[in-house]
Amino acid sequence: MTEFSDLGLSPTTLQAVADTGYTTATPIQAQAIPIALAGGDILGIAQTGTGKTAAFTLPLIDRLSAGRAKARMPRALVIAPTRELADQVAASFEKYAKGTKLSWALLIGGVSFGDQEKKLDRGVDVLIATPGRLLDHFERGKLLMTGVQIMVVDEADRMLDMGFIPDIERIFKMTPPKKQTLFFSATMPPEITRLTKQFLNDPTRIEVTRPASTNENIAQFIARIPLSDSKAKRMALRELIQRSEVKNGIVFCNRKTEVDIVAKSLKVHGLDAAPIHGDLDQSQRMKTLADFRAGNLKLLVASDVAARGLDIPEVSHVFNYDVPHHADDYVHRIGRTGRAGRTGEAFMIVTPADDKGLDKVLKLIGKTPAEAVIDLDWSEAKDERRTTEKSGRGRERGGRERGGSDRSRGRSRSxxxxxxxxxxxxxxxxxxxxxxxxxxxxxxxxxxxxxxxxxxxxxxxxxxxxxxxxxxxxxxxxxxxxxxxxxxxxxxxxxxxxxxxxxxxxxxxxxxxxxxxxxxxxxxxxxxxxxxxxxxxxxxxxxxxxx
Incomplete structure (x- = not known):
């Protein structure tokens, strides 16, 4: 175990860390912080929940402690794929930099441009942003990137999934070539490898765990059901929640529309749940997350926009309502629980139509989770939505047929x-x-x-x-x-x-x-x-x- 006091951090930063209750550094923190303090480039490969945020935030604060910000010219730039992750980085920076005079600004969508421009005009040391909003400010002429000394890219593989790689390349080219780059990713697909070779200068590769491996502190279960109907899956989900000692949990769905349906179903059956996905208003998303972090919301029903990077340390359970389309997403989903040495439980509902996706997940994690038996009366599990859709299609076909008959009868009447x-x-x-x-x-x-x-x-x-x-x-x-x-x-x-x-x-x-x-x-x-x-x-x- 490595203590934070052994990593070379300043007394002010160490005091901020101690105030949060942490004394021992995680493996990624223990290896990355000394190199970052020395000014070297880092290629960090670590799964979510290993402490990557503090691994770049703490040395960033120490290196920027000397110097002064200039208007519209940030000294450090942190790029995150989602608004939630960017907001989390900002919260971490605010927590660890409270003993310094460093300033920061958060540039994300769904927030007024005017307020963000006022902060940029005053000058900020650290700019934390999503790629789209950062480029919007740059194109408006409100931002200059020539003063960036340190650039951090967090969750790079998530950037790839969301199609942000061209934006990241453009941002790299807008910044000075001689800068320190801290690059973090849970996996290293070929496109990410190409990006690191192009823009990083002799980086130190830090890999603290096998890519896409699961945390041993998480007890994993598979809940098999005999039907593929959505109503049967909702019945199984409620059964798992009600029989588990859920302090707070996250339910993951593959589609945004399913997120809304599942959240509504849970609320109808008396469970405290709320949805969060990319189509919701930003203020609503932030409020839902704040309520969940504060313990005022028990169940968060989410799409994969919330699967990575959300630092909510005390999540007790994760429920995979859908088997994820990509096996890597399973690892990131269940990584929301069992964080910081805590234990957690993860359940995945599996239907007869999920065999192919399940095989990919089992192959990736290298083990077979235990079976969680669900004994319900499935005769009531006929999917009402599908019945409605079929009857709707029948009415549509019947309408067309009747319409044709009406027209024929119209000609006869004429x-x-x-x-x-x-x-x-x-x-x-x-x-x-x-x-x-x-x-x-x-x-x-x-x-x-x-x-x-x-x-x-x-x-x-x-x-x-x-x-x-x-x-x-x-x-x-x-x-x-x-x-x-x-x-x-x-x-x-x-x-x-x-x-x-x-x-x-x-x-x-x-x-x-x-x-x-x-x-x-x-x-x-x-x-x-x-x-x-x-x-x-x-x-x-x-x-x-x-x-």
Whole structure:
């Protein structure tokens, strides 16, 4: 065991550490602090809960004790992947730097730019930020990075998961090349290795434990259930919580929507729970975390945004409502308990659909957790949400089918004789509609049934939209203007519909539409249908119309 007093820290910093109740350094702290005090670059590989925050905060305070901050030019920069982790680093800095005159600022989203800019204008020694908000201030011209002497990147592998690596590269290039870099990550995927080779200067590699290994202080259990329904999983979760001596616990879900559902379900059944995930308002997230830390909230239902970096020392239980998509996330989730030498319990609910994900977790941790038997009446575990979704889809399909039937019935109703239309005319018009509907292109199904697709002029469009929908036979007449094959013309009954003859017995000549015409829609122009050409011999028809 290494005492903090053996690491070379200043008396002021040692007193701040002693005030927190800590006297013995963790392995990552014992190895990193002396190197950081000497000004060397560090590549620290350690799982969450091993004391990484103090490993860079304490030497940072000592190295910045001499000097003075300048406006908009921070002397040290700490980059964290999430708002919660950045806020935690700020709290740690405030706790250990209380005996100094160092200033700091927290730049995270969800907070007013104005308040943050005021602090930057006064000058800060340490800037703690998430990548997005830091770049926002830089692009606004409110921040200069040329005075950065020390740069810390925390939870680098989490940065990779969240897509922040391009932002981190850009921030590195904005800072002076000659600076001290403290780089921490729980795992070292190839992209992180490339980043360290590019920007770190001969770093000391400190690896205090096997990557992605679990803490031996955590008792791990698997709770297998026979159903994959969400309701069954919620029943199992409540059973695990109620039979365990939970002082406070975190429930992890894979999806944000599931976080809200599970939190609501727990509250409905009388359990003190609240959700936290990235879509919630920042003030709400901060309040929920504050209540959980203070002991005013028993259960925190979280997405993986809270899986890493949250330093809540006395979490007694962790519940994996979902088997995580990535095996590494299992290690980080259960790492919320069993911290600082304490013991904890972690449960993972496993359904028949989780075999593949479970195999990956077991392979990573290198052991099989004990079985937690859940004996419930699963006959009541039919998932109400899935039933609702299926019935909704059924209603949707039924609605579409009924809609099609209604439209068919609409066409049948439109074919009934009306006051100004004879049965002969209706039959001809209905057959024309069906024939043209098969031959004409239909970009939009509804449009082809309700409205002509080819309109000769704007005034014809206006006239076509004026008649009431009940006058469907007139819509059939409009369809006559569309091209038809010769065999279709020959197959059509050659009846002479009434109502189209003049008072003298001849065929009425086509006329242009009038604005006040409520019965006629459009004229045929020179494209007169063939059945209108069957006229008495004494009527002369223009030769062009016979085509």
């Amino acid at each position: 074919a009934e004789p009306q006051a100004a239309t004879t049965p002969v005319e209706v039959v001809a018009a209905t057959e024309v509609v069906e024939t043209v509907a098969e031959a004409a292109p239909k970009p939009r199904r509804e449009r082809s049934r309700n409205r002509p697709e080819r309109v000769a002029a704007p005034e014809q469009v206006e006239a076509a939209e004026r008649p009431e929908r009940s006058e469907r036979p007139e819509r059939s007449e409009r369809s006559e203007r569309r091209p038809r094959a010769e065999n279709q013309r020959e197959a059509r009954p050659q009846a002479d519909p009434e109502g189209l003859r003049s008072s003298r017995g001849g065929v009425k000549a086509p006329r242009a539409p009038r604005d006040d015409d409520d019965r006629r829609v459009v004229g045929f122009g020179n494209d007169v249908p063939a059945f209108l050409m069957r006229a008495p011999p004494r009527v002369t028809v223009d030769a062009d119309a016979e085509d």
